[in-house]
Amino acid sequence: MNFIPLSVPNFSGNEKKYASDAVISEWVSTGGSLINGFEEKIAAYVGMPRAVACNSGSSGLHLAMLVAGIHAGHEVIAPALTFIAAVNPIRYANAQPVFIGCDDSLCIDPAAVRDFCQNNCHMQDGKLINNKTQKHVKAMTVVHVFGNMADMESLMDIAKEYHLVLIEDATEAIGTYYESGRYKGKMAGTIGDVGVYSFNGNKILTTGSGGMLVSNHADWAEHAKHLSTQAKSDELQFMHDEIGYNYRLNNVQAALGLAQLEQLEAFIAHKHKIYDQYKVALDGKNGLRILPFKDNIRSNKWFYSLYLDNFSMKRDELIAYLNTQKIQTRPVWALINEQKPYANNEAHHLQKAEQYREKIVNLPCSTNLSPEDAQRVIDTILSIG
Numbered sequence: 001m002n003f004i005p006l007s008v009p010n011f012s013g014n015e016k017k018y019a020s021d022a023v024i025s026e027w028v029s030t031g032g033s034l035i036n037g038f039e040e041k042i043a044a045y046v047g048m049p050r051a052v053a054c055n056s057g058s059s060g061l062h063l064a065m066l067v068a069g070i071h072a073g074h075e076v077i078a079p080a081l082t083f084i085a086a087v088n089p090i091r092y093a094n095a096q097p098v099f100i101g102c103d104d105s106l107c108i109d110p111a112a113v114r115d116f117c118q119n120n121c122h123m124q125d126g127k128l129i130n131n132k133t134q135k136h137v138k139a140m141t142v143v144h145v146f147g148n149m150a151d152m153e154s155l156m157d158i159a160k161e162y163h164l165v166l167i168e169d170a171t172e173a174i175g176t177y178y179e180s181g182r183y184k185g186k187m188a189g190t191i192g193d194v195g196v197y198s199f200n201g202n203k204i205l206t207t208g209s210g211g212m213l214v215s216n217h218a219d220w221a222e223h224a225k226h227l228s229t230q231a232k233s234d235e236l237q238f239m240h241d242e243i244g245y246n247y248r249l250n251n252v253q254a255a256l257g258l259a260q261l262e263q264l265e266a267f268i269a270h271k272h273k274i275y276d277q278y279k280v281a282l283d284g285k286n287g288l289r290i291l292p293f294k295d296n297i298r299s300n301k302w303f304y305s306l307y308l309d310n311f312s313m314k315r316d317e318l319i320a321y322l323n324t325q326k327i328q329t330r331p332v333w334a335l336i337n338e339q340k341p342y343a344n345n346e347a348h349h350l351q352k353a354e355q356y357r358e359k360i361v362n363l364p365c366s367t368n369l370s371p372e373d374a375q376r377v378i379d380t381i382l383s384i385g
Protein backbone atom coordinates (compact mmCIF):
# COMPACT_ATOMS: atom_id res chain seq x y z
CA MET A 1 0.00 0.00 0.00
CA ASN A 2 1.60 3.27 -1.11
CA PHE A 3 1.64 6.36 1.10
CA ILE A 4 -0.70 9.12 -0.09
CA PRO A 5 0.66 12.50 1.05
CA LEU A 6 -1.46 15.57 1.66
CA SER A 7 0.22 17.91 -0.80
CA VAL A 8 3.63 17.53 -2.43
CA PRO A 9 5.47 19.38 -5.20
CA ASN A 10 5.01 18.24 -8.79
CA PHE A 11 8.23 18.69 -10.78
CA SER A 12 7.22 16.80 -13.91
CA GLY A 13 7.88 19.69 -16.31
CA ASN A 14 11.01 21.69 -17.08
CA GLU A 15 12.04 22.17 -13.42
CA LYS A 16 15.15 19.96 -13.56
CA LYS A 17 16.31 21.46 -16.84
CA TYR A 18 15.83 25.11 -15.88
CA ALA A 19 17.26 24.65 -12.37
CA SER A 20 20.35 22.82 -13.61
CA ASP A 21 20.83 25.47 -16.34
CA ALA A 22 20.82 28.04 -13.54
CA VAL A 23 23.35 26.02 -11.52
CA ILE A 24 25.59 25.44 -14.57
CA SER A 25 25.49 29.20 -15.30
CA GLU A 26 26.64 29.76 -11.69
CA TRP A 27 24.04 32.55 -11.40
CA VAL A 28 22.45 31.13 -8.28
CA SER A 29 21.90 34.21 -6.13
CA THR A 30 19.68 37.27 -6.42
CA GLY A 31 21.51 38.77 -9.41
CA GLY A 32 20.40 36.24 -12.03
CA SER A 33 18.32 37.21 -15.03
CA LEU A 34 15.66 34.53 -14.50
CA ILE A 35 14.27 36.47 -11.52
CA ASN A 36 13.20 39.43 -13.69
CA GLY A 37 11.82 36.98 -16.23
CA PHE A 38 9.79 35.18 -13.57
CA GLU A 39 8.48 38.51 -12.23
CA GLU A 40 7.36 39.51 -15.73
CA LYS A 41 5.63 36.19 -16.37
CA ILE A 42 3.77 36.25 -13.03
CA ALA A 43 2.77 39.89 -13.61
CA ALA A 44 1.38 38.97 -17.04
CA TYR A 45 -0.42 35.91 -15.62
CA VAL A 46 -2.18 37.88 -12.88
CA GLY A 47 -2.72 40.92 -15.11
CA MET A 48 -0.59 43.48 -13.27
CA PRO A 49 2.03 45.87 -14.66
CA ARG A 50 4.74 44.47 -12.39
CA ALA A 51 5.45 41.92 -9.67
CA VAL A 52 8.20 41.89 -7.04
CA ALA A 53 9.84 38.53 -6.28
CA CYS A 54 10.48 37.67 -2.61
CA ASN A 55 12.12 34.72 -0.88
CA SER A 56 8.86 33.71 0.85
CA GLY A 57 5.23 34.66 1.13
CA SER A 58 6.01 35.74 4.69
CA SER A 59 8.69 38.19 3.57
CA GLY A 60 6.30 39.46 0.89
CA LEU A 61 3.64 40.08 3.54
CA HIS A 62 6.18 41.86 5.74
CA LEU A 63 7.06 44.13 2.81
CA ALA A 64 3.34 44.68 2.17
CA MET A 65 2.95 45.98 5.76
CA LEU A 66 5.95 48.28 5.36
CA VAL A 67 4.96 49.78 2.01
CA ALA A 68 1.41 50.25 3.33
CA GLY A 69 2.87 52.40 6.09
CA ILE A 70 1.84 50.13 8.98
CA HIS A 71 3.84 50.86 12.11
CA ALA A 72 3.75 50.92 15.92
CA GLY A 73 0.46 52.22 17.27
CA HIS A 74 -1.60 50.87 14.36
CA GLU A 75 -4.10 48.05 14.47
CA VAL A 76 -4.86 45.74 11.56
CA ILE A 77 -8.07 43.73 11.13
CA ALA A 78 -7.11 40.11 10.43
CA PRO A 79 -8.77 36.70 10.15
CA ALA A 80 -8.86 34.39 13.16
CA LEU A 81 -9.03 31.30 10.94
CA THR A 82 -5.83 31.26 8.90
CA PHE A 83 -2.20 30.23 8.92
CA ILE A 84 -0.24 32.28 11.45
CA ALA A 85 2.12 33.58 8.73
CA ALA A 86 -0.73 35.78 7.52
CA VAL A 87 -0.78 37.57 10.88
CA ASN A 88 2.83 37.63 12.14
CA PRO A 89 3.87 40.33 9.61
CA ILE A 90 1.51 42.73 11.42
CA ARG A 91 3.73 42.23 14.48
CA TYR A 92 6.95 42.45 12.45
CA ALA A 93 5.72 45.97 11.63
CA ASN A 94 5.12 46.57 15.38
CA ALA A 95 1.35 46.88 14.91
CA GLN A 96 -1.36 44.72 16.53
CA PRO A 97 -4.04 42.53 14.94
CA VAL A 98 -7.74 42.59 15.81
CA PHE A 99 -9.21 39.19 14.94
CA ILE A 100 -12.48 38.61 13.10
CA GLY A 101 -14.13 35.27 12.33
CA CYS A 102 -15.05 33.74 8.99
CA ASP A 103 -18.16 33.24 6.89
CA ASP A 104 -19.05 30.01 5.06
CA SER A 105 -16.28 30.59 2.50
CA LEU A 106 -13.80 30.20 5.43
CA CYS A 107 -12.55 33.70 4.57
CA ILE A 108 -12.98 36.76 6.81
CA ASP A 109 -16.66 37.62 7.28
CA PRO A 110 -17.44 41.07 5.80
CA ALA A 111 -20.57 41.45 7.95
CA ALA A 112 -18.48 40.86 11.07
CA VAL A 113 -15.81 43.31 9.89
CA ARG A 114 -18.49 45.91 9.26
CA ASP A 115 -20.01 45.30 12.66
CA PHE A 116 -16.62 45.84 14.32
CA CYS A 117 -15.98 49.06 12.39
CA GLN A 118 -19.48 50.39 13.05
CA ASN A 119 -19.98 49.39 16.67
CA ASN A 120 -16.51 49.09 18.20
CA CYS A 121 -14.85 52.02 16.44
CA HIS A 122 -15.49 55.62 15.39
CA MET A 123 -14.14 57.90 12.67
CA GLN A 124 -11.96 60.80 13.74
CA ASP A 125 -10.11 63.10 11.32
CA GLY A 126 -10.60 60.54 8.54
CA LYS A 127 -9.18 57.70 10.62
CA LEU A 128 -10.92 54.67 12.08
CA ILE A 129 -10.26 54.62 15.84
CA ASN A 130 -10.84 51.56 18.05
CA ASN A 131 -13.05 52.75 20.97
CA LYS A 132 -11.44 50.37 23.43
CA THR A 133 -7.75 50.99 22.69
CA GLN A 134 -8.00 54.46 21.05
CA LYS A 135 -5.61 53.09 18.40
CA HIS A 136 -5.81 53.85 14.67
CA VAL A 137 -7.19 50.83 12.77
CA LYS A 138 -5.21 51.43 9.61
CA ALA A 139 -5.60 48.30 7.50
CA MET A 140 -7.26 44.94 6.96
CA THR A 141 -5.56 41.70 5.90
CA VAL A 142 -7.80 39.41 3.88
CA VAL A 143 -6.81 35.78 3.20
CA HIS A 144 -8.23 33.85 0.23
CA VAL A 145 -8.44 30.61 2.21
CA PHE A 146 -7.64 27.36 0.36
CA GLY A 147 -7.96 29.14 -3.00
CA ASN A 148 -11.49 30.35 -2.38
CA MET A 149 -12.10 34.09 -2.90
CA ALA A 150 -12.96 36.32 0.04
CA ASP A 151 -15.97 38.56 -0.63
CA MET A 152 -13.92 41.33 -2.20
CA GLU A 153 -16.93 43.39 -3.31
CA SER A 154 -18.11 43.86 0.29
CA LEU A 155 -14.60 44.08 1.74
CA MET A 156 -13.52 46.77 -0.75
CA ASP A 157 -16.65 48.78 0.11
CA ILE A 158 -15.81 48.53 3.81
CA ALA A 159 -12.17 49.48 3.19
CA LYS A 160 -13.30 52.55 1.25
CA GLU A 161 -15.88 53.60 3.81
CA TYR A 162 -13.56 53.27 6.81
CA HIS A 163 -10.34 54.37 5.07
CA LEU A 164 -8.59 51.03 5.51
CA VAL A 165 -5.67 49.81 3.45
CA LEU A 166 -6.63 46.38 2.06
CA ILE A 167 -3.84 43.80 2.02
CA GLU A 168 -4.64 40.58 0.15
CA ASP A 169 -2.91 37.46 1.40
CA ALA A 170 -3.32 35.52 -1.86
CA THR A 171 -0.62 33.05 -0.82
CA GLU A 172 -2.98 30.12 -1.37
CA ALA A 173 -4.89 31.53 -4.31
CA ILE A 174 -2.73 32.13 -7.37
CA GLY A 175 -4.96 31.44 -10.36
CA THR A 176 -8.24 32.19 -8.59
CA TYR A 177 -10.28 34.92 -10.33
CA TYR A 178 -13.78 36.39 -10.55
CA GLU A 179 -15.89 35.08 -13.42
CA SER A 180 -18.65 37.64 -12.94
CA GLY A 181 -19.62 40.70 -10.95
CA ARG A 182 -17.82 43.98 -10.32
CA TYR A 183 -14.38 42.38 -10.44
CA LYS A 184 -14.99 40.05 -13.39
CA GLY A 185 -11.64 38.83 -14.76
CA LYS A 186 -9.71 40.08 -11.71
CA MET A 187 -7.29 37.70 -10.02
CA ALA A 188 -7.10 37.17 -6.26
CA GLY A 189 -4.32 39.44 -5.02
CA THR A 190 -4.86 42.19 -7.60
CA ILE A 191 -7.99 43.88 -6.23
CA GLY A 192 -6.88 45.50 -2.95
CA ASP A 193 -3.99 47.90 -2.37
CA VAL A 194 -1.33 45.21 -2.25
CA GLY A 195 -1.35 41.43 -2.72
CA VAL A 196 1.08 38.61 -1.98
CA TYR A 197 1.49 35.08 -3.40
CA SER A 198 3.48 32.22 -1.85
CA PHE A 199 5.50 29.55 -3.63
CA ASN A 200 6.22 27.42 -0.55
CA GLY A 201 6.55 23.66 -0.91
CA ASN A 202 2.89 22.81 -0.38
CA LYS A 203 1.43 25.61 -2.49
CA ILE A 204 0.01 24.92 -5.97
CA LEU A 205 3.03 26.55 -7.64
CA THR A 206 6.25 26.02 -5.72
CA THR A 207 9.82 27.27 -5.90
CA GLY A 208 10.72 25.43 -2.66
CA SER A 209 10.37 28.75 -0.90
CA GLY A 210 9.36 32.01 -2.51
CA GLY A 211 6.74 34.67 -2.97
CA MET A 212 5.60 37.57 -5.13
CA LEU A 213 4.14 40.97 -4.29
CA VAL A 214 1.85 43.01 -6.55
CA SER A 215 0.30 46.40 -5.89
CA ASN A 216 -2.18 48.78 -7.45
CA HIS A 217 0.15 51.61 -6.39
CA ALA A 218 3.21 51.65 -8.67
CA ASP A 219 5.31 53.40 -6.01
CA TRP A 220 4.47 50.71 -3.40
CA ALA A 221 5.77 47.96 -5.69
CA GLU A 222 8.90 50.02 -6.36
CA HIS A 223 9.38 50.56 -2.62
CA ALA A 224 8.92 46.83 -1.90
CA LYS A 225 11.65 45.97 -4.43
CA HIS A 226 13.95 48.55 -2.82
CA LEU A 227 13.34 47.20 0.70
CA SER A 228 13.82 43.60 -0.47
CA THR A 229 17.32 44.36 -1.75
CA GLN A 230 18.84 46.02 1.35
CA ALA A 231 17.45 49.46 0.38
CA LYS A 232 20.57 50.27 -1.57
CA SER A 233 20.23 53.75 -3.06
CA ASP A 234 23.57 53.87 -4.90
CA GLU A 235 24.73 50.77 -6.78
CA LEU A 236 28.44 51.48 -6.57
CA GLN A 237 28.97 53.34 -3.31
CA PHE A 238 26.94 51.13 -0.96
CA MET A 239 24.65 53.88 0.19
CA HIS A 240 21.40 52.80 1.90
CA ASP A 241 18.59 55.24 2.58
CA GLU A 242 16.55 53.11 5.03
CA ILE A 243 16.57 49.77 6.83
CA GLY A 244 16.34 47.13 4.13
CA TYR A 245 16.10 43.36 4.06
CA ASN A 246 17.63 40.39 2.25
CA TYR A 247 14.26 39.29 0.92
CA ARG A 248 14.79 38.75 -2.80
CA LEU A 249 14.10 35.43 -4.52
CA ASN A 250 17.21 33.73 -5.96
CA ASN A 251 17.87 32.59 -9.51
CA VAL A 252 17.51 28.83 -8.87
CA GLN A 253 14.13 29.41 -7.27
CA ALA A 254 13.11 31.59 -10.22
CA ALA A 255 14.14 28.77 -12.58
CA LEU A 256 11.80 26.40 -10.73
CA GLY A 257 9.08 29.03 -10.79
CA LEU A 258 9.29 29.50 -14.56
CA ALA A 259 8.88 25.75 -15.09
CA GLN A 260 6.01 25.58 -12.59
CA LEU A 261 4.17 28.51 -14.15
CA GLU A 262 4.19 26.70 -17.53
CA GLN A 263 2.09 23.99 -15.86
CA LEU A 264 -0.11 26.07 -13.55
CA GLU A 265 -3.27 25.86 -15.64
CA ALA A 266 -2.82 22.09 -16.00
CA PHE A 267 -2.31 21.83 -12.21
CA ILE A 268 -5.55 23.75 -11.65
CA ALA A 269 -7.42 21.50 -14.10
CA HIS A 270 -6.15 18.48 -12.15
CA LYS A 271 -7.22 20.04 -8.82
CA HIS A 272 -10.72 20.49 -10.29
CA LYS A 273 -10.87 16.90 -11.52
CA ILE A 274 -9.95 15.37 -8.15
CA TYR A 275 -12.24 17.83 -6.33
CA ASP A 276 -15.16 16.67 -8.50
CA GLN A 277 -14.27 13.04 -7.79
CA TYR A 278 -14.32 13.64 -4.00
CA LYS A 279 -17.49 15.71 -4.27
CA VAL A 280 -19.48 13.12 -6.23
CA ALA A 281 -18.35 10.27 -3.98
CA LEU A 282 -18.44 11.90 -0.52
CA ASP A 283 -20.73 14.93 -0.47
CA GLY A 284 -23.94 14.05 1.38
CA LYS A 285 -22.76 10.54 2.28
CA ASN A 286 -22.51 9.27 5.88
CA GLY A 287 -22.95 12.73 7.37
CA LEU A 288 -20.10 14.17 5.30
CA ARG A 289 -19.85 17.24 3.10
CA ILE A 290 -17.25 18.51 0.68
CA LEU A 291 -17.19 22.27 1.18
CA PRO A 292 -17.90 24.26 -1.98
CA PHE A 293 -15.92 27.09 -3.52
CA LYS A 294 -17.79 30.25 -4.48
CA ASP A 295 -20.01 30.11 -7.60
CA ASN A 296 -18.92 33.34 -9.24
CA ILE A 297 -15.21 32.51 -9.35
CA ARG A 298 -12.77 30.20 -11.07
CA SER A 299 -10.95 28.88 -7.99
CA ASN A 300 -7.57 27.18 -8.11
CA LYS A 301 -9.12 24.66 -5.64
CA TRP A 302 -5.82 24.42 -3.77
CA PHE A 303 -7.09 22.53 -0.68
CA TYR A 304 -10.19 20.36 -0.31
CA SER A 305 -12.23 20.51 2.88
CA LEU A 306 -14.10 17.44 4.08
CA TYR A 307 -16.67 18.66 6.62
CA LEU A 308 -17.71 16.21 9.36
CA ASP A 309 -21.29 17.32 9.69
CA ASN A 310 -22.69 14.23 11.37
CA PHE A 311 -19.99 11.61 10.83
CA SER A 312 -19.31 8.61 13.05
CA MET A 313 -15.77 9.72 13.92
CA LYS A 314 -14.47 13.00 15.30
CA ARG A 315 -11.83 14.99 13.43
CA ASP A 316 -8.69 13.74 15.19
CA GLU A 317 -9.95 10.17 15.31
CA LEU A 318 -10.49 10.20 11.55
CA ILE A 319 -7.07 11.75 10.89
CA ALA A 320 -5.40 9.11 13.08
CA TYR A 321 -7.31 6.28 11.40
CA LEU A 322 -6.44 7.49 7.89
CA ASN A 323 -2.84 7.72 8.99
CA THR A 324 -2.87 4.00 9.82
CA GLN A 325 -4.13 3.47 6.26
CA LYS A 326 -1.17 5.50 4.93
CA ILE A 327 -3.34 8.46 3.98
CA GLN A 328 -2.12 11.85 5.18
CA THR A 329 -4.74 14.45 6.10
CA ARG A 330 -4.80 17.40 8.52
CA PRO A 331 -7.12 19.61 10.53
CA VAL A 332 -7.64 23.23 9.62
CA TRP A 333 -5.51 25.68 11.66
CA ALA A 334 -6.10 26.40 15.33
CA LEU A 335 -7.54 29.91 15.62
CA ILE A 336 -4.80 32.54 15.77
CA ASN A 337 -6.40 34.43 18.66
CA GLU A 338 -5.91 31.28 20.76
CA GLN A 339 -2.18 31.07 20.05
CA LYS A 340 0.19 32.14 22.80
CA PRO A 341 1.57 35.32 21.15
CA TYR A 342 -1.97 36.57 20.42
CA ALA A 343 -3.87 35.46 23.51
CA ASN A 344 -4.38 39.07 24.63
CA ASN A 345 -5.55 40.47 21.30
CA GLU A 346 -9.14 41.46 20.63
CA ALA A 347 -11.24 38.89 18.74
CA HIS A 348 -14.84 39.10 17.47
CA HIS A 349 -17.50 36.92 15.83
CA LEU A 350 -15.64 33.63 16.20
CA GLN A 351 -18.55 31.21 16.15
CA LYS A 352 -18.21 29.93 12.57
CA ALA A 353 -14.42 29.86 12.75
CA GLU A 354 -14.63 27.65 15.85
CA GLN A 355 -17.13 25.36 14.15
CA TYR A 356 -15.08 24.96 10.96
CA ARG A 357 -11.90 24.47 12.97
CA GLU A 358 -13.57 21.59 14.75
CA LYS A 359 -15.13 19.87 11.75
CA ILE A 360 -12.80 20.18 8.75
CA VAL A 361 -10.30 17.58 7.58
CA ASN A 362 -8.20 18.51 4.54
CA LEU A 363 -7.91 15.64 2.06
CA PRO A 364 -4.92 14.73 -0.14
CA CYS A 365 -4.74 17.22 -3.01
CA SER A 366 -1.35 16.97 -4.72
CA THR A 367 -1.39 17.92 -8.40
CA ASN A 368 0.03 14.48 -9.18
CA LEU A 369 -2.52 12.56 -7.09
CA SER A 370 -3.94 9.81 -9.32
CA PRO A 371 -7.69 9.17 -9.58
CA GLU A 372 -6.95 5.64 -8.28
CA ASP A 373 -5.32 7.01 -5.13
CA ALA A 374 -8.16 9.50 -4.65
CA GLN A 375 -10.54 6.55 -4.94
CA ARG A 376 -8.61 4.75 -2.19
CA VAL A 377 -9.06 7.82 0.03
CA ILE A 378 -12.79 7.79 -0.74
CA ASP A 379 -13.23 4.04 -0.18
CA THR A 380 -11.31 4.18 3.09
CA ILE A 381 -13.48 7.01 4.42
CA LEU A 382 -16.76 5.41 3.29
CA SER A 383 -15.77 2.05 4.78
CA ILE A 384 -15.88 3.67 8.24
CA GLY A 385 -19.65 4.05 7.74
Ligand SMILES: *Cc1c(COP(=O)(O)O)cnc(C)c1O
Pocket residue numbers: 056057058059082083085086143169171172198199200209210211
Ligand atom coordinates in the same frame (compact mmCIF):
# COMPACT_ATOMS: atom_id res chain seq x y z
C1 LIG B 1 1.73 29.74 2.99
C2 LIG B 1 1.05 30.88 3.64
C3 LIG B 1 1.74 32.04 4.03
C4 LIG B 1 3.23 32.17 4.06
O1 LIG B 1 3.90 31.88 2.92
P1 LIG B 1 5.41 31.31 3.04
O2 LIG B 1 5.85 31.33 1.61
O3 LIG B 1 5.31 29.93 3.61
O4 LIG B 1 6.20 32.23 3.88
C5 LIG B 1 1.03 33.11 4.55
N1 LIG B 1 -0.31 33.06 4.68
C6 LIG B 1 -1.01 31.95 4.36
C7 LIG B 1 -2.48 31.97 4.53
C8 LIG B 1 -0.36 30.82 3.84
O5 LIG B 1 -1.06 29.74 3.55
